[in-house]
Amino acid sequence: MLPKPSGCQGCPFYGDGKGFVPDTIQERAPVVIYAQGPGEDEEAGRRYLGSEQYEAHPPAPLIGRTGRVLDTQFLPLAGLNREDVSLANSIRCRLNHKNHLPPITQVVMQQAVEHCTRAHWRPPEGPGGSRAGLVYVTMGEYAFYTLTGMKHDFNGWRGYLVPKRHPWDPPHLMTDIWTPGASDDKIFVTYHLAYLWKEPEAELPARRDWNKLALILDGTWPRKVDPFIYEPPALWPTYAAFDTEFAREDKAYLTRYSLATRDRKVWVVEREDVRRLTVTPGSTVIMHNAPADIPHLAGVVDIADVVIEDTMYAHAVLWTGKVETDEDKGRGGGAMSHKLNFLGSMYGWINRWKHLAKVNPKRYSGGDGLGTMDVWETGFNGGLLGELTRDPQSHYVYTTLQKPLIPIVVRNQQTGIPVNTEEVKRALAGLVQQQKSHILRAQAYTGWPINLRSPRHLAHWLYDVEGLKVKRRAR
Amino acid sequence: MPVRVSPRSTNQDRLTALRDQGEDSDLLLARLALLESEGLRKDLAKMGKKPICYPEILPTQASLRWSTKNPNIPGFDRVFWRDHSTIIYPHPGTWWLSWDWKAIEGRLFTAYSGDEEDLQLYKLGPDIHTFTCAKYLFEWAPEAHPGCQIDDLHLPEDWQGPEDERRVRAKNFRYGPFQYGTGARAILGMPGIEKLGLDRETLVKRAQRFIDARPRGVAWKEQTWAACVRDKEARTFMGARRKLFGDADTMKKDGLNHKIQGSVSNLMAWCLIQIVKEIPAASLVLNKHDGAIVACLLHDEGASERSSVCDRVQDHVRQIVEREWEIGPGITMAFPATWGRRMA
Numbered sequence: 007m008l009p010k011p012s013g014c015q016g017c018p019f020y021g022d023g024k025g026f027v028p029d030t031i032q033e034r035a036p037v038v039i040y041a042q043g044p045g046e047d048e049e050a051g052r053r054y055l056g057s058e059q060y061e062a063h064p065p066a067p068l069i070g071r072t073g074r075v076l077d078t079q080f081l082p083l084a085g086l087n088r089e090d091v092s093l094a095n096s097i098r099c100r101l102n103h104k105n106h107l108p109p110i111t112q113v114v115m116q117q118a119v120e121h122c123t124r125a126h127w128r129p130p131e132g133p134g135g136s137r138a139g140l141v142y143v144t145m146g147e148y149a150f151y152t153l154t155g156m157k158h159d160f161n162g163w164r165g166y167l168v169p170k171r172h173p174w175d176p177p178h179l180m181t182d183i184w185t186p187g188a189s190d191d192k193i194f195v196t197y198h199l200a201y202l203w204k205e206p207e208a209e210l211p212a213r214r215d216w217n218k219l220a221l222i223l224d225g226t227w228p229r230k231v232d233p234f235i236y237e238p239p240a241l242w243p244t245y246a247a248f249d250t251e252f253a254r255e256d257k258a259y260l261t262r263y264s265l266a267t268r269d270r271k272v273w274v275v276e277r278e279d280v281r282r283l284t285v286t287p288g289s290t291v292i293m294h295n296a297p298a299d300i301p302h303l304a305g306v307v308d309i310a311d312v313v314i315e316d317t318m319y320a321h322a323v324l325w326t327g328k329v330e331t332d333e334d335k336g337r338g339g340g341a342m343s344h345k346l347n348f349l350g351s352m353y354g355w356i357n358r359w360k361h362l363a364k365v366n367p368k369r370y371s372g373g374d375g376l377g378t379m380d381v382w383e384t385g386f387n388g389g390l391l392g393e394l395t396r397d398p399q400s401h402y403v404y405t406t407l408q409k410p411l412i413p414i415v416v417r418n419q420q421t422g423i424p425v426n427t428e429e430v431k432r433a434l435a436g437l438v439q440q441q442k443s444h445i446l447r448a449q450a451y452t453g454w455p456i457n458l459r460s461p462r463h464l465a466h467w468l469y470d471v472e473g474l475k476v477k478r479r480a481r
Numbered sequence: 482m483p484v485r486v487s488p489r490s491t492n493q494d495r496l497t498a499l500r501d502q503g504e505d506s507d508l509l510l511a512r513l514a515l516l517e518s519e520g521l522r523k524d525l526a527k528m529g530k531k532p533i534c535y536p537e538i539l540p541t542q543a544s545l546r547w548s549t550k551n552p553n554i555p556g557f558d559r560v561f562w563r564d565h566s567t568i569i570y571p572h573p574g575t576w577w578l579s580w581d582w583k584a585i586e587g588r589l590f591t592a593y594s595g596d597e598e599d600l601q602l603y604k605l606g607p608d609i610h611t612f613t614c615a616k617y618l619f620e621w622a623p624e625a626h627p628g629c630q631i632d633d634l635h636l637p638e639d640w641q642g643p644e645d646e647r648r649v650r651a652k653n654f655r656y657g658p659f660q661y662g663t664g665a666r667a668i669l670g671m672p673g674i675e676k677l678g679l680d681r682e683t684l685v686k687r688a689q690r691f692i693d694a695r696p697r698g699v700a701w702k703e704q705t706w707a708a709c710v711r712d713k714e715a716r717t718f719m720g721a722r723r724k725l726f727g728d729a730d731t732m733k734k735d736g737l738n739h740k741i742q743g744s745v746s747n748l749m750a751w752c753l754i755q756i757v758k759e760i761p762a763a764s765l766v767l768n769k770h771d772g773a774i775v776a777c778l779l780h781d782e783g784a785s786e787r788s789s790v791c792d793r794v795q796d797h798v799r800q801i802v803e804r805e806w807e808i809g810p811g812i813t814m815a816f817p818a819t820w821g822r823r824m825a
Contacts, residue, residue, distance in 0.1 A: 206727025295539075322541035326723050326743070327735075329542055344541050399720035407719065407750040411540050414753055418765045421776070422533040423554070423569045430529040433565045437522050444511040444518075451507040458508075458515055465489040467508055474499055474506065 007049060008065050010099060013125030019101050019118045025049045027065045029094040031130045036223060037090060038130065038142045040149035042198055043097035045070045045105060067093040072200045080199060083216035084223070092130050096148040097122050110151045111158075119152050120173050139189045141222055142170065146198030153193045159361075163195040165215050165351025166358035167228065181366050183359045183373055185230045194222060197341075207327045208341035214352050214386070228357040234264075234272045234372040242285040242307050243267050247292040247378035250302040251371050260302045262368070264375030268384055272372045280306060287311035292382045294318050294346045294374070297415040316412060317381045318344045320390045323404045324397070350377040353385030501672040521561065524552030528568070536767065540750065544743035545721060546770055555769035571766075571825040574779050578795055580802050580818035581772035584609060585748075586741050590660050592806070592814035593718070593740065594701035598694060601627030603814070607634065608643070614651035617691040618677075650677055658688040659698065661737060665689040701809075702737065709736030717743040718808045719751070744808075745771055748816065755801045760794065772818070779825065791822060 008026040027044040047054055047070030053063035054074045063069050068076055077088055096119050101107055108115040129137045144150045147160045155173040156163070169184060170191035171177070186192050196215040197208050221227035247266045253259040260280065265273045285307040293299045296316040303309055327342035343349075347360040350373075359373025383391045394401040448458045452471075456463045468474045493516050499509055528534050534552060542548045549555050554569065571577045587609060591599040602609045605628035615634035616625040622634045640647075650673070658667040665688035668674060669681055677684075692699060709715050710729045715736035716722045723739040725732040749768065756763050756775060766774040777794050779787065805815040 206731055209726045210724070318539075318541060322545060323721065326541075326544055326721070326739075327726075342543075397722070399716065400722055403719065403721045403747070407721070407747055407754070408540065408545070410754045411750055414757055414765050415538055415540075418538060419535055421572070421764060421766075422535045423766060424572055425528050425532055425534050426568050426570060427529050427532060429565055429568045430525055433561070433568060434522065434525040434529060436564075437518055437525065441515055441518055441522065444515045448508050448511040451511070456508070458512055461491045464491040464508070464512055468491065468499075468506065469489045472506055472508075474504055474509070 007051070011126075014099070014122075017118055017121040017125070018114050019097065019099060019122075021099070021102060025065075025099045025103060027067060027095065027098050029092065029098070029126065029128075030066045031092045031094075031128070032089060033131050034133050034135070035090055035092050035130065036133050036141060037084075037086065037219070038092040038094060038140055039068070039076070040142055040144045040153060041067055041072070041093070041095050042146045042148045042200075043095050043107060044100055045072065045200075046100070047071070048073075049100050049103070067095045072198075075199050075202075080212070080216045083213060084219035086219075094127065096152040098126055107148070110147050115148075116151065116157070116173065119148060123152055123172060124174075136189070138191055141192045141194055141219070143194050143196060143219065145196055146201065149198075150193075150195055154195075160195065162347055162360065163358060164197060165211060165218065165348075166195060167222070168193040168195060179365060180361060182369055183228075183231045183362070184357050185228055188225070192222065194219060205341055210325070211341055211348075211352060217386075227355065229355040231356050231369075231373075231376070232270065232272075234274045234368065236274055236276070236279075236368070238275045238279055238281060238283060239265065239273055242283040242289065244286050244289040246290075247375050247382060248299060248303060249294065249371065249374035249378055250299045251367065251374075252298075252302065257298070258301065260305065262371050263302060263306070264371040266372070266375035266379040268379065270376065270379075270384070272376050274368050274372045274375075276368075283307050285312060288313065290315060292317065292378055294349075294378045294381070296412050297419055300412070300416050301420070314409070314412060315382060315391075316409065317346070317349060317378055317390055319408045319412065320394060320404050321349055321381075323400050323408050324390060324393050346374060346377055346381070349381040352381075353387075353389050354380040355385060356380070503675070520553065521557060524554075524557075528552050534569075538765075538768070540746070544717075544723060544739045545746035545750070546742065547746070547749070547768055549767065549769075555767055571776060571823060573825050575776045575825055576779055576791060577766060577774050577776055577821075577823040578791075578798060579772065579774040579821040579823070580798070582745070582748075582802075582816050582818045585745055585771050585816050587655065587660065588814055588816055589741050589744050589808065590698065592808035592812050593705075594695075594698040595809050595812045596695045596697045598627060599698070600812070607631050608648075610648050610652045610655065611636070613655050613691070614648050617687055617694075618651045618654050619647065620687065647677070650674065654688065654691065659692050659695060660702075660741075661734070665692055705737055705740060706733040709733050715739045715743075717747050718806070719744065719747040721747055742770070748806075749773065752802050756798055759801065760797060763794075763798075774823075795820060795822070 007024045010020065010023045010026040014020055014023070014026065027048050044065070044067065047060070048065055048067060051063055051065045052060040053069040054060055054071050056074055081087055081091070097107070110116065129140065131137055132140045142153050144153050150160050150163065151157055151173065153170055153172070154168045155171045155175065155177065167184060167186060169178070169186070170193050194215070197212045199212065202209050202212060218227055243265065245268060248263065250263045251261040253261060260277055262274060262276045263280070264275070283306055288311060290313045291303060292315045294316070295318045296314055300309065321344050325342050329342055329344065347358070350358065350360070354377050356373065356376060359370055359377065362370035362373065381389055383389045387393070388395070394404055445458045449455050452467055456467065491512070493513070496509055496513050496516070500513060536549045536554055537551050538547060538549050540547045588603055591603060599609070602612055607629065611631070611634060612625060615622045615636060621636065625634055653671050654668065657671045658665050665685045668684045668688040674684065709725055709732045713725045713732065714722050715725060717740055721743050723735065723743065725736050753765055753768070753773065760777070762778040763775045766776050768774070775798070780790065799820070803815050803817050805813045807813050
């Protein structure tokens with residue numbers, strides 16, 4: 007193990023002063039891969055060769071099992087090899103010589119990251135000799151924090167580019183869909199590859215991300231977003247993606263809608279400009295979760311002769327799996343989300359737009375239209391339509407078992423279910439009473455007014471006082 | 482000062498794992514009870530505010546299962562429905578017809594694999610889980626055969642019917658080691674199995690006897706697992722795919738689950754589409770994985786006529802829901818359901 011240099015003094019993770027793992031810098035390399043922290047192999051100085059074989063190697067980032075996966079499976083997807091990239095970690099030692107780190111939301115973790123970055127990070131020169139214009143691949147939440155200052159929404163940004171900002175830099179508000187220039191440092195967000203062992207379904211988005219890295223490097227992704235048209239089209243397009251924004255508290259109140267065509271023309275129409283339009287019979291309208299948009303579409307055009315396609319329903323047919331919801335932020339497991347933000351990261355030609363809901367709602371709305379079109383057809387590999395065409399059985403399931411559910415769901419949403427509110431109140435009162443008895447039971451058991459809803463109180467009692475441990479199941 | 486990091490999660494999964502391994506701390510149980518009622522409390526609080534609720538339903542979960550939220554009415558537990566069955570009701574002028582498929586996942590497994598004893602049990606009876614309990618798990622009637630009478634199973638005097646704890650364990654006994662598990666020893670990891678009062682050796686021996694009596698099921702499972710690992714995908718008999726990721730064990734588990742659960746989802750979708758196609762006035766009210774409620778129109782008939790109209794609609798829907806499908810090669814299976822009606 008290497009001793010920690012003097013720059014480590016004062017860091018909350020200083021520990022016994024041993025186990026420093028320096029960055030591996032390749033001058034003139036266009037890419038910096040930023041990982042979380044060293045593992046046992048990196049700390050001890052041994053390189054994993056596969057098949058349980060190792061060789062001695064000076065301590066360096068990503069030389070263990072994760073590094074092996076990076077070298078053999080993921081760098082090639084981007085047309086790169088190890089000599090093309092610099093490698094760094096957010097934390098350059100193993101906390102207490104173990105793999106567990108506190109969550110990035112904890113202040114001590116943020117302090118350690120900031121200390122480590124200030125003390126040890128020196129940006130390399132890029133291919134042109136400049137230290138600007140590099141592509142940083144941030145693998146995981148810790149690296150994401152180190153180079154963007156963001157503690158939240160890692161999953162939301164995965165697969166997209168963010169401008170570089172260290173945690174101590176002044177915050178900047180992202181008010182538009184960001185298309186970086188050649189001299190901008192680009193932070194590309196992806197999963198830490200070790201996460202794939204924990205969550206195998208993350209492999210698909212991870213692979214797409216590394217494919218996309220090649221496009222970022224050759225300047226073909228993301229595409230610049232042209233100005234939108236802020237008035238309704240004269241005639242409804244015969245093939246278009248459609249998306250609506252409506253009031254959360256009253257879904258029938260349309261705020262605006264957007265339309266996007268295959269030639270990337272985008273209309274964003276505000277509520278006051280909405281008027282009835284003529285539609286050519288047989289026209290195709292693509293939506294993401296059509297049951298939410300169809301009632302508003304019916305207010306704009308006659309939907310009787312319109313062919314409807316749905317990216318959420320189609321994606322569920324093609325890529326069903328454990329679904330990661332926005333509410334879970336990925337913690338519940340699963341990476342096969344059907345949300346448009348996720349699909350945009352998989353198929354879209356434009357950078358993220360879903361963070362603009364409040365700061366730039368018109369760009370957000372237009373992004374939804376354009377993103378939906380990319381996801382359906384104009385995006386990577388022909389989008390979902392391309393995938394359905396290449397897999398006739400999935401196409402059959404989509405057209406005969408999934409898409410026909412849309413009108414059934416629409417009708418269900420419109421009809422609703424009558425509620426006996428008096429009976430609900432009685433049930434609720436009984437339940438609240440029951441919950442109170444659980445709380446009293448807990449307080450009687452512990453002998454102090456424990457807060458049964460407090461994770462800190464619970465953890466103290468269950469793990470410190472009672473010493474409970476999860477055992478392995480008998481096999 | 483060293484920073485301590487330790488796994489001290491208090492989330493529901495961790496606490497459930499602790500409970501399932503036999504920890505009976507009152508605090509643990511009280512917290513779990515509180516957690517389990519939190520979702521219901523939030524849903525009820527929302528439902529109490531408006532005379533009509535609009536649950537959000539989506540057929541996009543894993544293996545095309547449905548989700549319902551705001552409120553998650555199908556997630557309300559059985560005890561709640563026993564005490565508060567009238568919190569929702571049909572719109573005036575409509576009535577509700579509901580069905581719950583009986584043991585549909587077990588039937589699908591048998592239909593894919595074709596073990597004779599299970600095929601016969603589904604056709605001739607008696608109840609498959611009671612049979613499993615009597616013939617294999619407790620060996621009250623080791624020679625019992627499909628088509629036998631319930632008395633032939635020598636059930637104990639304190640047998641409490643379908644809700645009997647031992648029958649529930651027999652269901653786990655079938656699904657755990659055989660249908661979804663990796664072998665007889667899987668019985669030992671099943672929650673609550675220690676409550677049966679059987680020692681480990683006996684449990685494993687009986688699970689093995691049960692498995693040995695189902696050679697086709699074992700072979701089909703092996704073939705399916707091998708195909709999942711080889712092709713990295715699984716498909717239902719209707720063609721719905723699930724791409725598989727991770728190590729071989731994960732692919733086997735996810736692939737087999739998809740073949741069964743994805744088939745239930747496909748059947749549900751097919752039935753709903755067909756019902757609405759053949760009875761345009763019918764509409765979906767709620768559904769869960771293996772059952773649904775549809776609303777049907779009432780006409781101006783008198784009470785006596787109304788009953789026969791409902792009978793006719795129910796018969797029509799039953800023909801759709803319980804129709805026979807060819808699933809495995811040359812193996813057909815129908816999926817009978819328990820039916821219910823609710824008038825406005």
